[in-house]
Amino acid sequence: MTDGSSGRREEPQRLAAALRAGLDPVADPMFDRFAAMVRTVLGVPVAFVSLDHGDRRDTPLIVSDARTDPGVRAYAAMPVRDADGRALGSLCAIDHEPRQWSEQEISLLADLAAACSDSLQLRIAVRAEADRSALLLRASAALGAAATSSDVVDTVRDLVIGSLDPAYVGVSWLGADGDIQLASGRLLPAHVASRWATYGGDVRTPSGLAARTGRTVILPDLAAVTSQTPDAVATFHEMGWQAAVSVPLPGLRGPIGALTFCWKQQYSPGEGEQAVLIALAGYVAQALQRASAYDDRRTAAETMQKALLTPLPELDHVRLAARYAPANRADLVGGDWYDAVRIDETRMAVVIGDVAGHGVTSAAAMGHYRSMLRALLVDRYDYPSALLARFERATRVLGIDDMATVLVAYLTADPDGGHTLTWANAGHLPPTLVLPDGTVTQFPLGGPLLGALRGVTRRTHTRRLPAGSRLLLYTDGLIETRGCPIDDGIECLHRVLTENPGVGLDDLADRMMEIIPAGEREDDASLLLIETLGLFE
Numbered sequence: 448m449t450d451g452s453s454g455r456r457e458e459p460q461r462l463a464a465a466l467r468a469g470l471d472p473v474a475d476p477m478f479d480r481f482a483a484m485v486r487t488v489l490g491v492p493v494a495f496v497s498l499d500h501g502d503r504r505d506t507p508l509i510v511s512d513a514r515t516d517p518g519v520r521a522y523a524a525m526p527v528r529d530a531d532g533r534a535l536g537s538l539c540a541i542d543h544e545p546r547q548w549s550e551q552e553i554s555l556l557a558d559l560a561a562a563c564s565d566s567l568q569l570r571i572a573v574r575a576e577a578d579r580s581a582l583l584l585r586a587s588a589a590l591g592a593a594a595t596s597s598d599v600v601d602t603v604r605d606l607v608i609g610s611l612d613p614a615y616v617g618v619s620w621l622g623a624d625g626d627i628q629l630a631s632g633r634l635l636p637a638h639v640a641s642r643w644a645t646y647g648g649d650v651r652t653p654s655g656l657a658a659r660t661g662r663t664v665i666l667p668d669l670a671a672v673t674s675q676t677p678d679a680v681a682t683f684h685e686m687g688w689q690a691a692v693s694v695p696l697p698g699l700r701g702p703i704g705a706l707t708f709c710w711k712q713q714y715s716p717g718e719g720e721q722a723v724l725i726a727l728a729g730y731v732a733q734a735l736q737r738a739s740a741y742d743d744r745r746t747a748a749e750t751m752q753k754a755l756l757t758p759l760p761e762l763d764h765v766r767l768a769a770r771y772a773p774a775n776r777a778d779l780v781g782g783d784w785y786d787a788v789r790i791d792e793t794r795m796a797v798v799i800g801d802v803a804g805h806g807v808t809s810a811a812a813m814g815h816y817r818s819m820l821r822a823l824l825v826d827r828y829d830y831p832s833a834l835l836a837r838f839e840r841a842t843r844v845l846g847i848d849d850m851a852t853v854l855v856a857y858l859t860a861d862p863d864g865g866h867t868l869t870w871a872n873a874g875h876l877p878p879t880l881v882l883p884d885g886t887v888t889q890f891p892l893g894g895p896l897l898g899a900l901r902g903v904t905r906r907t908h909t910r911r912l913p914a915g916s917r918l919l920l921y922t923d924g925l926i927e928t929r930g931c932p933i934d935d936g937i938e939c940l941h942r943v944l945t946e947n948p949g950v951g952l953d954d955l956a957d958r959m960m961e962i963i964p965a966g967e968r969e970d971d972a973s974l975l976l977i978e979t980l981g982l983f984e
Contacts, residue, residue, distance in 0.1 A: 477570070481563045485540050488555050489523075493541040496527060496563065505534045509553060512545035521546035523553065525560035530568045538563050572719075579723045582610055586727055590734040599734045600631045603706070603727070611720070613708040614688060618696075618731065619654040620704040627655045630704075630735075639682060652679040653693035654705040661702045663725065664693040667715035683709075690714040694724050696732035706731050760789040764860040766978040768952035770960050774924060774970045781971030782809030782851070783922045784817050788824050793860040796824045799875060799920035799975055800853035809971075812849035816842070816897075820855065831855045831871035832905040839873075839898055851897045854878070854920060858912075858977065866912040866979045871905050873897045876923055879940065883915035885948055887941045917952075918977040919944070919959075924970030926962055936962065952976050 478496035485494035510522040521542035526534035538560040586606050593599045596618065604616045615635070620628040625648035632640030643652070648659060653676050657664045666672045667690050673680050676691075683689070688709040695702040706728045716724065759767040773781045782802030789795055798820055802813045819841055823834055834855055842848070856870035856878075870878070872893025880888045894905050912918065919940075926936025939962050947955055956976050963972065 477566055478563070481538060481559060481566075485538065485556065485559055488559070489540050489552050491540045491542050493543075495539055496536055497524070497539050498536040507553070507557070508537070509548055511547050514545075520544050521548070523548050523556055525557050527560055527567060528564045529571060535567065575719055578610060579719060582606060582723060583726050583730075586730045590730045593734045594738060596630045596735060596738050597633070599731060599738055600634065602734075603731060604634070606727075607708070611708060611724075612710075614711045615686070615707075615709040617654060617707040617709070618704065618735065619658060619707065620735075621658040621702055625659070627652070627658060627704075629654075635686075639685070642682070650678050651676045653691045653709075654707045657693035657695045657705040657707070658702050661695045663695070663721060664691075665715065665721075666691045666693075668713045687711050692716055692721075692724060694728040696728050696735065698732060698736070703732060703736070756784065757786075759787050760795065762789060762795060764793065764866070764980050765795065765858065766952055766980065768956040768976040769974065770956045771973045772924075772960060772965065772968065772971070774968055774972075782813045782849075783924065783971035783973035784813050785920065785973050785975040786817060786821065787975065788821060790824070790828070790857070795858050797856050797858060797920065797975060797977065798824075798853065799922065799973065800851060801875065801922045801924075801971070801973075803850040809849075812847065812851070815845075815847050816849075816851060816853070819845075819847075820853070824855075828857075830907045831857065831869055832907040835871050835873055835897075835905050842898060848898060850899075852876075852893075853897055854893065856920075858918075858979075864914045866914075866916070868910045868912055868918065869907055871907050873905065874899070876921065879919045879921075879944065880910070880912070881917040881919070881944050883913055885945060887944055889937070889941075912979050914979055916979045917944075917955075918979070919974060920977075921959075921974040922970075922972060924963070924968060924972035925959065925974055928963055928967055928969045930967075931963065952978055 475496075482494040482496060485491065505526055507526070508522065508524045513519050513522055519541055521544065522539070524537040524539040527536045527538055528534050538556065540556060586603075589602045589606060590599060593602050600616060600618050603618070607613060607616065616631065617634070618630040620630055622628055622645075626645055627643075627648075627650070628645050629640065629643045632644060635643075646652070646655070648655070653664050653666060653672075656676055664675065666675060669680070669683065669689055672683050672691065679691075683691075686709070688711055690710045690713050691707060692714075693705045693707040696704040696706055706724070708724070756769075756771055759769055767787055769785050769787075771783060771785070782804055784798070784800050786798040787795060788797075798817075800813070800816060800820075802809045802816065820838060823829075823837055823841070829837065835853070838853075838855075852873055852875035854870060854872045854875040854877075856868055859867045859869075861867055870890075874896035875893055877890035877892055880890065882888070890908070890910070895903055921940075923933060923936075926940050927933045931939075940959065943955075943959055943962065947958060950958070956974060959974060959976075960972065
């Protein structure tokens with residue numbers, strides 16, 4: 448006999464087992480067949496399988512005369528159990544007249560209930576196997592798309608909701624020095640995450656034990672937690688956890704960490720569930736190693752990008768704002784670039800360029816072009832067209848032949864408060880000018896692409912800019928996608944410029960970067976926005 452508290456503790460597991468079996472109030476052909484056999488064998492008018500979603504029926508119930516229940520005089524019921532012995536329901540026989548059930552009838556009903564239990568257990572096993580296969584198939588696809596450690600943790604947590612249903616999913620790294628580093632701290636209260644952020648190899652926790660020994664750690668209750676991982680007991684009490692399973696994450700040279708699940712009720716996984724957890728840990732380990740490689744690549748890319756896109760100079764007679772965004776978030780760098788170089792107190796050189804393609808290869812070519820142009824700009828002053836001619840000769844001599852467009856310009860402050868812009872264009876999108884009265888003008892198209900033709904003659908253009916003008920240099924990724932032709936993009940760009948006359952440069956630059964949403968951007972995007980001021984403003 449069990450007490451009430453024990454029954455209440457077992458109720459969640461029993462209901463979970465009923466759900467795994469797919470039991471619900473809808474008529475079930477399998478149960479109908481067993482009910483028909485009971486009616487035939489025992490000669491009773493009524494037989495059925497009762498699913499006990501409320502009170503459990505753990506033992507047989509035999510009633511010979513139940514006069515208090517209209518229509519029911521005799522009643523016999525035998526429990527239908529799952530593989531763990533939990534009673535999920537009863538196989539019942541009812542007679543409308545009082546009846547003394549014989550030992551043979553009770554034995555036959557018990558045999559039929561046992562056969563019904565066997566069929567039910569087979570169904571549960573088949574469904575469980577199908578669920579496990581589906582879970583691992585989903586895991587393979589979902590974890591393959593996870594790019595960061597946080598993505599991996601979120602994906603695992605989403606995968607096990609509705610199946611294993613843990614209260615917490617944790618991922619930990621095993622460091623080269625034997626320390627354990629928590630990768631899923633954001634899923635815990637801040638003070639708990641801080642406590643377990645990094646700890647030594649002598650600290651006994653489920654994750655640490657699994658990572659260091661390379662074996663699955665199963666802690667079905669608090670007694671096991673206290674015995675095997677005593678340093679984690681206080682946290683289990685604080686979080687309300689009562690059970691845990693921690694699986695080592697396999698690597699080429701041994702475990703690289705652990706995948707840990709915690710439950711708020713006692714829990715002991717069966718062999719099938721253990722196999723799923725071990726397979727899931729394998730997928731997680733692969734995803735985490737990819738994420739680690741991505742993190743390293745991202746760090747290198749960010750360092751490279753910062754080196755290539757130096758801060759803008761500060762000048763008294765202009766204000767500057769610039770933006771850059773890569774086409775592919777995984778690449779983080781690309782072939783677009785902008786540059787602004789202070790020549791002297793009144794003159795500044797500006798550049799906008801675009802190397803074909805995107806990613807690290809294009810960024811490397813862009814780095815060559817940008818460095819060479821910077822050197823030529825500060826070497827001596829030349830007309831922009833002459834400077835481009837020198838630049839093209841240098842690229843040919845050095846064997847740098849990546850396809851690119853570039854626009855080079857000088858902006859000179861004049862004594863009367865205005866500015867003079869001189870520029871030459873090698874196949875790049877022409878600049879856009881917004882005059883102080885709000886008039887938007889697009890400059891004429893440029894010449895052939897960089898290095899496309901030998902001996903090409905390029906022109907230097909000149910334009911006077913009154914104080915308060917805004918000049919925009921940009922690349923095609925800012926306004927163009929396959930679904931948005933470049934003419935439509937230019938129209939959108941002009942609309943943003945005309946509808947925001949008093950907006951600061953940084954806010955205006957941000958709004959222009961939103962013309963193509965980041966998730967839809969198919970090419971690198973750069974812009975350089977210049978506002979002219981009076982020389983002594």
